Amino acid sequence: MAAELDIPQQLELRLPADMPWDEVAALARRVAAVSRWVLGDLACMTESRWGEARLERLAAEADVGYSALRDYKAVAQAFPAGSADRSAHAWSVYRVLAAQPDRLELVSGAHDQGPGRGAGSGPPDFCRPGDTTL
Secondary structure (H helix, E strand, C coil), X not given: CCCCCCCCCCCCCCCXXXXXXXXXXXXXXXXXXXXXXXXXXXXXXXXXXXXXXHHHHHHHHHCCCHHHHHHHHHHHXXXXXXXXXXXCCCHHHHHHHCCCCCHHHHHHCCCCCCCCCCCCCCCCHHHCCCCCCC
């Protein structure tokens, strides 16, 4: 059964003509970050279900570079949905911290308050590092 996703076919933003530059730049950063997280999660699922070879096809379908998609996937695996607030920092912060063993504590600001802070109900199986099963 296919998942029901409420994603608009066309995105139309009605931006004010006098929108200040700092708001335009902030919106652009946010849209880019959301896009990276979604592509990373899709890459996790794709590799889990169909293998790494299918990632190249996903990159082509999404019109992103294969190395960029692998990067998005690595960050999504390091910070699975539900494990950390993915909107608390710029995406580049998560990318830099992805290889750190205490990355979840670092992004939650709880590194001195013990492990587990900021953890949600747990990541989907397809985004757990090294997991190749659903």
